[in-house]
Amino acid sequence: xxxxxxxxxxxxxxxxxxxxxxxxxxxxxxxxxxxxxxxxxxxxxxxxxxxxxxxxxxxxxxxxxxxxxxxxxxxxxxxxxxxxxxxxxxxxxxxxxxxxxxxxxxxxxxxxxxxxxxxxxxxxxxxxxxxxxxxxxxxxxxxxxxxxxxxxxxxxxxxxxxxxxxxxxxxxxxxxxxxxxxxxxxxxxxxxxxxxxxxxxxxxxxxxxxxxxxxxxxxxxxxxxxxxxxxxxxxxxxxxxxxxxxxxxxxxxxxxxxxxxxxxxxxxxxxxxxxxxxxxxxxxxxxxxxxxxxxxxxxxxxx
Numbered sequence: 001x002x003x004x005x006x007x008x009x010x011x012x013x014x015x016x017x018x019x020x021x022x023x024x025x026x027x028x029x030x031x032x033x034x035x036x037x038x039x040x041x042x043x044x045x046x047x048x049x050x051x052x053x054x055x056x057x058x059x060x061x062x063x064x065x066x067x068x069x070x071x072x073x074x075x076x077x078x079x080x081x082x083x084x085x086x087x088x089x090x091x092x093x094x095x096x097x098x099x100x101x102x103x104x105x106x107x108x109x110x111x112x113x114x115x116x117x118x119x120x121x122x123x124x125x126x127x128x129x130x131x132x133x134x135x136x137x138x139x140x141x142x143x144x145x146x147x148x149x150x151x152x153x154x155x156x157x158x159x160x161x162x163x164x165x166x167x168x169x170x171x172x173x174x175x176x177x178x179x180x181x182x183x184x185x186x187x188x189x190x191x192x193x194x195x196x197x198x199x200x201x202x203x204x205x206x207x208x209x210x211x212x213x214x215x216x217x218x219x220x221x222x223x224x225x226x227x228x229x230x231x232x233x234x235x236x237x238x239x240x241x242x243x244x245x246x247x248x249x250x251x252x253x254x255x256x257x258x259x260x261x262x263x264x265x266x267x268x269x270x271x272x273x274x275x276x277x278x279x280x281x282x283x284x285x286x287x288x289x290x291x292x293x294x295x296x297x298x299x300x301x302x303x
Contacts, residue, residue: 042077046070094133094141099126101148105182105205109154111189112142114172119186119195121202124179129153134173142174157190178202188213189233209235210293222246223285232293240289244303247283249276254292260299 049069053062106128110117124130133142140158147154155176178184183203188195189211197218199207204221210233220229220242231238232254242248252259252273259265261275280286291298 042073046073091134091136092139092141094135095131096144097130098128098146098153100128100179100181103128103148103151103182105151105184107150107152107185107187108176108178109152109156109187109189110174110176111154111156111211112172112174113157113191114174114193116173116194116196117188117190117192118175118198119178120176120198121178121180121184121200123201124177124181128179130177131155132175136172206230209233209238211235213238217241220246220287223287225285227287229287229289231289231291231295231298234294236296238295238297239299240301242287242300242302246302247277247280247286248289248300248302249274249280249286250289250291250300252291254294258297259291262301262303 046066046069050062050066053066056062057065110119128146131144135141142158143154143156145154146152155174180201180203183205185206185208186197186199186204187208187210191212191214193214195209195213195216195218197207197216200219200221202221203224204227206227207218207220207229209216209218209229209231212233213235214237216235216238218238218240220240222243223246229240250259250261259273277283277286289300
C-alpha cells in the first residue's frame with residue numbers, strides 16, 4: 001500500500017516532460033502543444049479527483065482508480081490537441097483597415113497584451129491604417145473601433161480575452177501601419193513583451209507609453225513643434241532614437257532608474273532629474289521627454 005502513495009503527481013510530471021520532449025523533437029506540432037496548454041485546468045481536475053478518492057476509498061483502490069481516470073483524461077486531451085478542427089483552436093487571424101475620409105488628425109489608443117506589437121508608418125494613399133492580428137483560437141478578435149467624430153482609433157483586447165491561456169500571449173501578434181499624411185497622437189498600454197515602433201515617417205504629435213511593456217524600441221521622426229513623450233507605468237528596456245541634431249529635454253521622476261542619454265549613464269536615480277540639449281530653450285522643433293512611475297533602463301539617443 002505504501003508504494004502506491006504519491007504516484008499520481010510524479011506521473012503527471014513525467015507525462016508533461018514526455019509531451020514537451022516530443023514537441024521539442026518535432027514529433028508533436030507546436031499547435032498541438034498550444035492546444036494542450038489551453039487544457040491545463042485538467043490537471044486541477046485530476047488532482048482534485050485524487051484527493052476525493054483518497055478520502056472516500058482505501059488507499060490502494062483510490063490510487064488505481066485515480067491513475068485510470070487520469071489516463072482517460074490525458075488520452076482525451078491528447079486526442080483533442082491532435083485531432084480537433086483547426087478553425088476552433090491554434091492561431092486565428094484578423095485584418096482591418098479604414099479610409100482617411102475627412103480626418104485631419106487621429107489619436108491611436110492601443111491597449112493589447114501580446115508577444116509582439118509592431119507599429120510603423122508610411123504612404124498608404126487614402127487609407128488611414130492597416131492592422132493585422134494573430135490571436136489564440138477560442139478568443140474573439142481584438143476590438144478595433146474608429147470614432148470619426150472624435151478622431152480616435154481604439155484597438156483593445158476582446159471581451160473573450162482570458163488570462164488563463166497558458167500560451168495565449170505568445171500567440172498574440174499585432175502589426176499596424178499608420179498613414180503618414182496626417183498627424184498622430186499615440187497612446188500605448190497593455191503588456192506587450194516586445195514593442196517595436198518605426199515612426200520615422202510619421203507626423204507625430206505626442207507619444208505616451210505606459211503599462212508593462214518589457215522591451216521597447218522606438219525610432220522617432222524629426223519633431224515638428226514641441227513633441228511630448230511620456231514614459232510611465234513600469235515600462236522597461238526602452239530605447240528611443242531621434243534624428244541627429246534633434247533638440248531635447250529629458251525629465252525623470254517617480255522612481256525611474258537607469259537612464260542613459262547619448263551614452264552618458266545616470267545610473268539609479270533617487271530623486272527628480274532633468275537634462276536638456278544646449279539649444280533646447282530656443283528651438284522651435286524639439287522633444288520634451290518625461291520618464292516616471294517606475295520606468296527603468298531607458299536609453300535616449302540622437303543620431
